[in-house]
Amino acid sequence: MVSEGRLRGVIQQMYSPKVFEHIKKPRNMGEIKNPDAVGQAGNPVCGDVMKIYLKISKKAGQEYIKDIKFQTLGCGAAIATSSMMTTMVKGQPLDQAAKLSKQAIAEALGGLPKVKMHCSMLATEVLQKAIENYKNKS
Amino acid sequence: MKKAYLDNAATTAVDPQVLAAIQPYFSQKYGNASEPHRWGQEARVALDQARDQVATFLGAKSGEIIFTAGATESINFAHKGLIEALFQKFSSSNFQFSRKLHIITSSIEHKAVLETCRHLEKRGWVQVTTLPVDKYGLVKAADVAKAIKPNTVLVSVMYVNNEVGTVQPVAAIGKLLKKLNQLRVMSHQPPVYFHTDATQAVQYLDCQVDQLGVDLLSLTGHKIYAPKGIGALYVRQGTPLVRQLDGGGQEFNTRAGTENVPYIVGLGAAIERVSRVDQDTKLTKIIKLRDKLIKGVLQIPGAVLTGHPIKRAPHIASFAFRGAEGEAILLYLSEKGIAAASGSACTSGQLQASHVLTAMGVKPELVHGSLRLSLGKDNTEAEVNYVLQTLPVVIKKLRAMAPK
Numbered sequence: 001m002v003s004e005g006r007l008r009g010v011i012q013q014m015y016s017p018k019v020f021e022h023i024k025k026p027r028n029m030g031e032i033k034n035p036d037a038v039g040q041a042g043n044p045v046c047g048d049v050m051k052i053y054l055k056i057s058k059k060a061g062q063e064y065i066k067d068i069k070f071q072t073l074g075c076g077a078a079i080a081t082s083s084m085m086t087t088m089v090k091g092q093p094l095d096q097a098a099k100l101s102k103q104a105i106a107e108a109l110g111g112l113p114k115v116k117m118h119c120s121m122l123a124t125e126v127l128q129k130a131i132e133n134y135k136n137k138s
Numbered sequence: 139m140k141k142a143y144l145d146n147a148a149t150t151a152v153d154p155q156v157l158a159a160i161q162p163y164f165s166q167k168y169g170n171a172s173e174p175h176r177w178g179q180e181a182r183v184a185l186d187q188a189r190d191q192v193a194t195f196l197g198a199k200s201g202e203i204i205f206t207a208g209a210t211e212s213i214n215f216a217h218k219g220l221i222e223a224l225f226q227k228f229s230s231s232n233f234q235f236s237r238k239l240h241i242i243t244s245s246i247e248h249k250a251v252l253e254t255c256r257h258l259e260k261r262g263w264v265q266v267t268t269l270p271v272d273k274y275g276l277v278k279a280a281d282v283a284k285a286i287k288p289n290t291v292l293v294s295v296m297y298v299n300n301e302v303g304t305v306q307p308v309a310a311i312g313k314l315l316k317k318l319n320q321l322r323v324m325s326h327q328p329p330v331y332f333h334t335d336a337t338q339a340v341q342y343l344d345c346q347v348d349q350l351g352v353d354l355l356s357l358t359g360h361k362i363y364a365p366k367g368i369g370a371l372y373v374r375q376g377t378p379l380v381r382q383l384d385g386g387g388q389e390f391n392t393r394a395g396t397e398n399v400p401y402i403v404g405l406g407a408a409i410e411r412v413s414r415v416d417q418d419t420k421l422t423k424i425i426k427l428r429d430k431l432i433k434g435v436l437q438i439p440g441a442v443l444t445g446h447p448i449k450r451a452p453h454i455a456s457f458a459f460r461g462a463e464g465e466a467i468l469l470y471l472s473e474k475g476i477a478a479a480s481g482s483a484c485t486s487g488q489l490q491a492s493h494v495l496t497a498m499g500v501k502p503e504l505v506h507g508s509l510r511l512s513l514g515k516d517n518t519e520a521e522v523n524y525v526l527q528t529l530p531v532v533i534k535k536l537r538a539m540a541p542k
Binding site: 020023024026029040044045046047048049050051071072073074075076077078079116 | 461462463464465466469470473482483484485491502503506536539540541542
């Protein structure tokens with residue numbers, strides 16, 4: 001017997017139009033020269049590598065993400081989640097950006113196929129690492 | 139927008155002439171072939187003709203062809219039906235194996251074979267030896283010989299690998315099994331049966347069953363311009379099989395269920411078309427296009443050819459790219475009107491990287507960047523040029539996106 005859960009896992013789902021939009025035109029893609037922080041997650045053996053660069057500014061004693069750029073080696077979902085993540089945290093206070101969840105990224109993309117949820121996890125992981133990198137420096 | 143469908147190893151368009159042959163069997167000649175009336179007999183004649191067409195192509199007798207819903211069903215039936223039959227045979231005779239029955243297969247088989255073998259193994263009915271391949275995805279006939287044990291009853295090796303196009307030494311394996319079986323018969327031992335999955339070979343390579351020395355051969359219609367959902371299993375006379383679909387007496391009592399007459403007619407028409415004389419010119423054209431693809435794609439820095447450089451099917455060109463992920467390549471190509479395939483983990487529902495490329499020893503980071511371009515009879519040189527013009531741009535774009 002095939003359980004319902006297993007069946008659902010096996011059935012491949014399509015990407016949402018929003019995911020396709022970000023695959024076609026990734027936002028904030030590239031590199032920042034002299035970044036205030038960098039983060040990297042994943043590895044080429046498992047298939048996905050994400051790297052982000054942060055520029056931080058301070059206003060009224062609070063730290064903001066002034067600029068963010070990403071580089072991703074990975075599938076469509078990996079590209080779309082990293083692109084979406086950058087748009088969600090750009091201009092945000094650092095403390096608030098640190099709270100971004102993988103569900104929030106997936107929701108903003110109009111949902112992700114179940115098997116691709118790990119890509120949004122990688123996007124939050126890379127963000128956490130960059131923030132950590134910044135905190136360790138300052 | 140320009141378009142180029144280079145995923146013919148996944149499926150093909152139904153040939154207009156095949157479609158024309160099928161059409162009358164939906165609403166005009168719709169009889170049930172099991173009925174004695176005129177309607178039924180009309181369907182019966184069509185079934186017999188299609189069976190003859192498939193048999194002729196394989197150099198087999200009509201009575202050795204069983205129509206199925208496709209290669210996956212043929213494969214399941216061949217393996218499960220044989221093992222069940224041998225179980226029955228051995229348990230009712232004095233001949234007893236002290237151990238389980240033994241199947242030899244290869245690590246680059248289609249999932250239909252590997253999963254079927256795993257099923258039989260899980261049930262505790264068989265023990266399975268999965269042979270390794272070399273870096274070109276080639277099974278060695280000598281390895282088959284070495285793996286044979288007294289309890290071996292089935293060898294299952296595909297004819298052409300679907301991912302990299304490597305042509306397997308089926309005839310050589312058939313030859314060595316024939317020799318072995320002569321000895322077995324003399325010592326009153328049961329023979330080793332030989333199955334091949336010829337799904338990607340039909341229309342490109344010699345599929346005469348006596349040349350190949352096979353007892354069981356699986357094929358499907360939708361790779362040769364017939365519809366999806368129709369296939370056939372060749373069963374050499376005398377090969378024991380227990381039917382897996384119980385019910386009526388259709389298909390010589392081996393596969394119950396009212397025959398899918400229109401699609402069977404389609405399979406017959408399609409297989410006849412690919413065995414015609416003009417096939418040679420079509421083959422030359424496809425080989426030329428494939429070689430042009432291979433030469434052109436290998437110009438891209440960091441591109442490697444996967445599969446055998448010479449022993450490869452005419453329609454499959456397969457590659458791996460450093461620093462670009464397969465699914466992303468497919469999506470960007472699709473954006474440009476090009477259909478291709480990849481063995482990247484992200485393109486599979488289970489997130490497993492290609493077992494074929496992995497078995498060939500291709501490094502994981504390269505497997506993720508794999509790409510298969512597969513040709514069909516309708517592909518043109520202009521389409522190949524378009525792919526060769528587009529692919530380098532896509533790879534460059536993806537690499538520019540990746541961390542350095």
